[in-house]
Amino acid sequence: MRRLANLVLLLVAVALCYGLQMSKPHYADLIGPIPVRGKVGDVVVGRSFEVRVEKVQFARKLRADRYGETKVLTTGGVWALVTVEFAARDASTVVSTASWRGPTRLTYDHTERLSFINNGFLPVTVDPGLQKKARLVFEVRPEEVGNATVLISSKLLAALDSQAEISIGPVAASSDGMPAGTVDTLDLTQPVDGLPK
Amino acid sequence: MTAQDLAQDNRLGEKKWRRRSLWALLVLIPLTLAVEAYDSVKALLVDNDLFERRVAWGESAHFGGSDWKLTDLRGAFGMKNLPPGTVPVLADFAVTVGNPDLQNLWLGCKVMLIDAEGRRWLPTSAVRLNAPDNVQTCISAIFSGAKTGDVLNLRETFLVPKDVTNTIRPAVGVGSERPYFLLFQMEKD
Amino acid sequence: MLADFTKPLGLTFRLWWRFWPQLVAMVLLGIVGGDLFMQIAARTAFVNHMAGLALLTLVALTQLIVTVAMFQMLLPALPAIRAAQEAARGQTSGETGAETSSGASRLARMVSVALLPFFAYYAAWGFLGDTVRQYSRVTLDMAPFGEGAGNVLDVLDSRWLIFSVVISWLVRRLAQAMQKRGGAKSFWQIVVVICETNWIFVGLYVISRWKDDIVGWIMSRNIFPTLQAAAHGVANPVSTAFADPMVPVEVTSIDTSTKLIALFFFMLLPVIWLVMTALIYGYDVRDDKGLLRVHERVERLGARYRTIPKFMRDFVEHFISGYRSRYLPIANGVRITLSSGVVLMLTLIVGYRLIDWLAAWAWLGMTRIIGPHDLDTWQVLSEGVSLLFGSAFQDSSTGILVEPLRICFLAAILETAFALPKRRAVEIAQPAGPAGAAQDA
Known part of the structure; x- marks a missing residue:
């Protein structure tokens, strides 16, 4: 009887220790970014910049200008296009990283396939008191679209700096598995802020 | 015991x-x-540029081995193709080079505009204005090979909201002088 | 049964309340001293990598002295442990009877008796790796692009190492001779300790590195690819268990056996620390007859090598005794475990890990309270947070709110174990005490 009680206690202790081991924050967590949460339409105020997500669109293809010639970018998943408005707070700064965290915590970095466009995409220079629009573009799997979170920070490894975490909310799926409202082609040739280049 | x-x-x-x-x-x-x-x-x-050293209008200050003087600060109103409510601002400096080792003394040179609330603007690349050939930026001046006694004309271009144009003051920070930076006062101060 | 659980917890807080100013002051002294020696070692490393490494010994030594001193401070409030010490002293009165508890002699005894086995432990369980990592961090900070210093740890792979060990050995011989001649005895004693520490420090660290290399070489032959993962776990269990701060995505699906090994060592560390505590309080592990028999067999094997030069023998014996003091106390820890009750041991394991866990969460909580700042500012603020809760690297650097509590908790567990009725009976029958360990110093 006593032996059984001890065994039960041992198992409880092992379970407790496993819990402690798993839930103990490690170095990367301690010096990781500090989240500032919000949802689409909110002004999310971080330390160095504030950001508001205007809209989220999905597309099978993107059309972009590359040195005067039109280029169409396809994808095996789906393009998620997030239109945002930035402003710096105390000083001019650069917002340079964004990622898309799906419901299963799979995280997709901002695409690098559009790095030939240097205006309206990351990295974005923002100044105090001046709103600036930009597009964040992610290439994700269709099932990672609903209830996703867009993470935006001023730089990669923003140790103990704020990171905007904007939840996208549920996205209905259409019959072919793509998110509802997915368009065939999104045109990126028009500047995001409506101003001619 | x-x-x-x-x-x-x-x-x-x-x-x-x-x-x-x-x-x-x-x-x-x-x-x-x-x-x-x-x-x-x-x-x-x-x-970091933490503590300001004020420089009165029209005077020059010894900073990073050279003498800095603010010669002009003006807005370029009436430009097209800019976001509404914004105005480009030009800050001009005349710098008399003392110690010519600019690559060390001016390392991390930063020119900024600071408004009454302490907000800071850095030079913009969104606006390009034509300038005379002898005008340089702070960074390009570092590699200009200037000698002692040369006078460098520096110009930086900023984009700021219209409502702060009255309170902004130009400031300069260089690596060899941090945490101190120069804050230039205007004529009306 | 419930008392086993509540008694140490109550005692922990009583000890902490009674001694916190002394304990905190001690931790602070340790931090300042360790930092000072670390800076000296790193600066010396720019001149000579070998000398830097030798001075690094002092960093580890400072940490150990502080830990030992903290445990010694609690002694007046631990009647059961003191009773056991008295009993042991009574039996070996011939050697230690003259001892009075004056400050200087107590420190000398502490250094000569408790430190060496404790240090061998420290080395064998990979805490030295933490110190070496801190060291290379500091030198990297001083020369961010490796200019001038290069890799300061390159000496660990060079044959100059032997040179350093030879110097230590010669100095040690000299100190021993001086000690015999009399005069400034405790000074020479400390010199001996430092020299030996240097051996163990350099030697054990290098052996652990070479071992990795050898295992790596065998693995690269692809002989038993399927055994690879398991063998790595067996060959390297401690470092695998400790060196996991960065968890990349692939590791989230690591196999169960790796997880179990990690969990085992996660739970074993508190027991190791309890044994260290017992060691410091002079409860000598080498007096265990059953365990000694195994050891004697090993020594008889060693007797055949008596013909080899004394220098080599000294060197080899050192590592044998290093491993002896690593494994004997573990076995002994198991014995203490069995005799002091499952509840108490589980209280120890969970409680120790809980302190650890709370410290990590307190760190995280502080970052949320302080909020985001730019990196330069946070660099300064983090020094303050680290002072309270220990370094964010979660190595062996300690915080003033965590370390005293940990020491009090360990002492309280041991006190409870000694106060158990059945333990008492065993204790009186068993010769123990610092005298037994003295022969090793």
Whole structure:
């Protein structure tokens, strides 16, 4: 009887220790970014910049200008296009990283396939008191679209700096598995802020 | 000495040490913090423009081995293709080079505009204005090979909201002078 | 049964309340001292990598002295442990009877008796790796692009190492001779300790590195690819268990056996620390007859090598005794475990890990309270947070709110174990105490 009680206690202790081991924050967590949460339409105020997500669109293809010639970018998943408005707070700064965290915590970095466009995409220079629009573009799997979170920070490894975490909310799926409202082609040739280049 | 006396003695000794330790903490805690944070505080000071040195309108200041003078600060109103409510601002400096080792003394050169609330604007690349050939930026001047006695004309272009144009003041920071930076006053100040 | 659980917890807080100013002051002294020696070692490393490494010994030594001193401070409040010490002293009165508890002699005894086995432990369980990592961090900070210093740890792979060990050995011989001649005895004693520490420090660290290389070489032959993962776990269990701060995505699906090994060592560390505590309080592990028999067999094997030069023998014996003091106390820890009750041991393991866990969460909580700042500012602020809760690297650097509590908790567990009725009976029958360990110093 006593032996059984001890065994039960041992198992409880092992379970407790496993819990402690798993839930103990490690170095990367301690010096990781500090989240500032919000949802689409909110002004999310971080330390160095504030950001508001205007809209989220999905597309099978993107059309972009590359040195005067039109280029169409396809994808095996789906393009998620997030239109945002930035402003710096105390000083001019650069917002340079964004990622898309799906419901299963799979995280997709901002695409690098559009790095030939240097205006309206990351990295974005923002100044105090001046709103600036930009597009964040992610290439994700269709099932990672609903209830996703867009993470935006001023730089990669923003140790103990704020990171905007904007939840996208549920996205209905259409019959072919793509998110509802997915368009065939999104045109990126028009500047995001409506101003001619 | 009986065991009881000994115990009492120990107890008194312990009390004494407890009191001493409490006093020691008053010294040890600041000391430890100072020792541990020394390098970080040093890095904080040499990397940031923290304390301003005011320069009166029309005067020049010795900074980073050279003499800096603000010659002009003006808005370029009426430009098209800019976001509404914004205005480009040009800041012109005349710098008389003293120590020509600009690559070390001017390392990390940063020209900015600071408004009444302390907000800071850095030069913009969104606006390109035509400038005379002898005008340089702070960074390009570092590699210009200027010699002692040369006068460099520096110009930086900024984009700021219209409502702050009255309160902004230009400021300059260089690596060799941080944490201090120059804050140039205007004529009306 | 419930008392086993509540008694140490109550005692922990009573000890902490009674001694916190002394304990905190001690931790602070340790931080300042360790930092000072680390800076000296790193600066010396710019001149000579070998000398830097030798000075690094002092960093580890400071940490150990502080830990030992903290445990010694609690002694007046631990009647059961003191009773056991008295009993042991009574039996070996011939050697230690003259001892009075004056400060200087107590320190000398502490250094000569408790430190060496404790240090061998420290080395064998990979805490030295933490110190070496801190060291290379500091030198990297001083020369961010490796200019001037290069890799300061390159000496660990060079044959100059032997040179350093030879110097230590010669100095040690000299110190021993001086000690015999009398005069400034405790000074020479400390010199001996430092020299030996240097051996163990350099030697054990290098052996652990070479071992990795050898295992790596065998693995690269692809002989038993399927055994690879398991063998790595067996060959390297401690470092695998400790060196996991960065968890990349692939590791989230690591196999169960790796997880179990990690969990085992996660739970074993508190027991190791309890044994260290017992060692410091002079409860000598080498007096265990059953365990000694195994050891004697090893020594008899060693007797055949008596013909080899004394220098080599000294050197080899050192590592044998290093491993002896690593494994004997573990076995002994198991024995203490069995005799002091499952509840108490589980209280120890969970409680120790809980302190650890709370410290990590307190660190995280502080970052949320302080909020985001730019990196330069946070660099300064983090020094303050680290002072309270220990370094964010979660290596062996300690915080003033965590370390005293940990020490009090360990002492309280041991005190409870000694106060158990059945333990008492065993204790009186068993010769123990610092005298037994003295022969090793």
